[in-house]
Amino acid sequence: MKQFVQIKTSIPGPRSKELLDRRKRVVPQGISNNCAAFVHKAEGALVEDIDGNIFIDFAGAIGTINVGHSHPKVVQAIKDQADHFVHTGFNVMMYESYIELAEKLTTLAPGSFPKQAAFFNSGAEAVENAVKIARKYTKRQGIVSFTRGFHGRTLMTMTMTSKVKPYKYGFGPFAPEVYKAPYPYDYRKPNGMNEKQYTEYMIQQFEQFLLAEVAPETIAAVVMEPVQGEGGFIVPNREFVQRVYTICKEHGILFIADEIQTGFGRTGRYFAIEHFGVEPDLLTISKSMAAGVPISGVIGREEIMNVSQPGEIGGTYAGSPLGCQAALAVLNIIEEEQLNARAERIGRTVMNKFQQWSDRFEQVDGIRGLGAMCAFEIVKDKTSKQPDKELIGSIIREATNRGLLLLSAGIFGNVIRLLMPLTISDDQLHEGLLILEESLEAVLTPQYI
Numbered sequence: 001m002k003q004f005v006q007i008k009t010s011i012p013g014p015r016s017k018e019l020l021d022r023r024k025r026v027v028p029q030g031i032s033n034n035c036a037a038f039v040h041k042a043e044g045a046l047v048e049d050i051d052g053n054i055f056i057d058f059a060g061a062i063g064t065i066n067v068g069h070s071h072p073k074v075v076q077a078i079k080d081q082a083d084h085f086v087h088t089g090f091n092v093m094m095y096e097s098y099i100e101l102a103e104k105l106t107t108l109a110p111g112s113f114p115k116q117a118a119f120f121n122s123g124a125e126a127v128e129n130a131v132k133i134a135r136k137y138t139k140r141q142g143i144v145s146f147t148r149g150f151h152g153r154t155l156m157t158m159t160m161t162s163k164v165k166p167y168k169y170g171f172g173p174f175a176p177e178v179y180k181a182p183y184p185y186d187y188r189k190p191n192g193m194n195e196k197q198y199t200e201y202m203i204q205q206f207e208q209f210l211l212a213e214v215a216p217e218t219i220a221a222v223v224m225e226p227v228q229g230e231g232g233f234i235v236p237n238r239e240f241v242q243r244v245y246t247i248c249k250e251h252g253i254l255f256i257a258d259e260i261q262t263g264f265g266r267t268g269r270y271f272a273i274e275h276f277g278v279e280p281d282l283l284t285i286s287k288s289m290a291a292g293v294p295i296s297g298v299i300g301r302e303e304i305m306n307v308s309q310p311g312e313i314g315g316t317y318a319g320s321p322l323g324c325q326a327a328l329a330v331l332n333i334i335e336e337e338q339l340n341a342r343a344e345r346i347g348r349t350v351m352n353k354f355q356q357w358s359d360r361f362e363q364v365d366g367i368r369g370l371g372a373m374c375a376f377e378i379v380k381d382k383t384s385k386q387p388d389k390e391l392i393g394s395i396i397r398e399a400t401n402r403g404l405l406l407l408s409a410g411i412f413g414n415v416i417r418l419l420m421p422l423t424i425s426d427d428q429l430h431e432g433l434l435i436l437e438e439s440l441e442a443v444l445t446p447q448y449i
Contacts, residue, residue, distance in 0.1 A: 005403030013051025042069035045424035060419035066288035068423035097324035119319025123260035123286035124152025126296035134221035146183035148231030216251035226272035229261035232410030233375035268371030295323025387412035
C-alpha cells in the first residue's frame with residue numbers, strides 16, 4: 001500500500017520556524033494554531049508544508065473541507081467567476097449564481113413548505129442574522145441556546161456560546177436576553193439511568209427550564225446544533241430533539257438548526273437535522289458550504305425570511321460571487337460523488353476502529369458519532385470518566401509529528417474529533433487511522449504516562 005505521509009524534518013521545519021518568528025512579531029497570540037507548520041499546498045486529504053512534509057488531514061479546516069482541499073471543480077468554478085468579475089455587491093448589482101444557489105438550497109433543505117435563502121460571510125454572521133430574523137418575525141426578544149453549544153465569536157454568538165474559556169473569558173458584558181438550556185450528554189448521564197430514562201429526564205429538564213429561567217411567550221427562537229461541534233460531537237437522542245421542537249411549536253417559538261459544522265454531507269445527510277425527523281423554521285449554514293471560500297447562509301420558511309424590509313439584512317461581501325460559484329460546485333460534487341453515502345461508510349470504518357481502541361485502552365471511552373462526524377474522549381479511567389486534557393495535547397502533538405492533523409473539542413478539552421474530507425481515499429483513511437493508533441500507543445503506554 002502506498003504511503004502518503006512524508007515527514008522530512010522536525011515539526012515545525014526550518015522554513016516554518018522562520019515564519020513563526022515573523023508571526024510572533026506581527027500576529028496576536030489570541031489567534032491560535034493547532035499545527036506549527038505553514039502550508040504550501042493542499043489537495044484532497046493531503047496537506048504539504050513549506051518544508052516538504054506531507055500530512056493526512058483529519059481536521060478539514062475545522063469541518064470546512066468536506067469535498068477535500070482544492071477540488072478541481074471548485075478551483076475551476078472560482079477561476080471562471082474571477083474571469084468575469086470578482087465582486088459587485090449583491091445589494092448594488094445582482095448576479096445569477098446567488099439566485100441559483102438559493103434555488104438549490106431551498107430545495108435541499110428539509111421542510112415541505114416554501115423557503116427562501118439569504119447569504120452572508122461567516123457562520124457567526126448566519127447565526128446573528130437568523131436571530132435578527134426570528135426577533136423581527138415573532139416580535140419577541142428571548143433567544144435560547146444550549147449548554148456546550150458553540151455559535152461563534154461575535155457579541156451575540158459569543159453570548160450564545162457555552163464554553164467560557166477561551167471563547168468568552170474577559171470579553172463581557174454580553175448580549176441580553178440569551179438563555180442556556182440543558183442539552184443531553186449521554187456519556188455523562190447520572191449513574192443508574194438507562195437511555196430512555198435519561199431522555200425523559202432531559203425533556204423534563206427542558207420543560208422546567210421554561211418555568212425557572214424564561215417564559216416561553218417571550219422567546220423568539222431556540223437555536224440547536226443537531227450534533228454539538230465544539231461541544232464534543234455530542235449526538236442527542238431523537239426523542240429529545242423532537243420534543244423540544246414540539247414545545248417550540250406549542251408556544252410559537254421558532255426552531256433554528258445551526259448546521260454550520262454538521263451540514264453538507266458530514267453526517268451522511270445534506271443536513272444533520274434530517275436524522276431527527278423535524279423541519280426547522282430556520283437553518284444556518286457555512287463551513288463546508290463552499291470548500292473554503294467564505295460564505296454562509298440562512299434558509300427558512302418564506303413567511304419568516306420575508307419579514308425583513310430592504311436593507312435590514314445583508315452586507316458588503318454577503319453572498320459573494322466567488323462563494324456562490326464555489327458553493328454550487330460543492331453541491332454538484334456531493335451529488336456526483338455520492339458523498340452522503342461516503343460519509344456513512346467512513347463513519348462505520350472509524351467507529352469500528354474507535355471500538356477496538358476503547359477495548360484496548362483504559363483511557364479511550366465515550367465513542368460516538370453520526371455519519372463521518374465521529375469522536376471519542378480521553379479520560380483517566382473508564383470508571384471515574386475524569387477528563388484528561390493533558391493527555392489529549394500529548395496525543396495531538398504525537399500525531400502531528402507523525403504526519404496527521406487532528407483537532408480536540410469538548411467542554412473539558414478532552415475529546416478527539418475527526419473531520420477528514422469525505423473525498424479521502426480508503427488507503428488514506430486507513431493510514432490516518434493507523435497513525436492515530438500509533439500515537440495513542442505512544443502516549444497511553446505506562447512508560448509515557
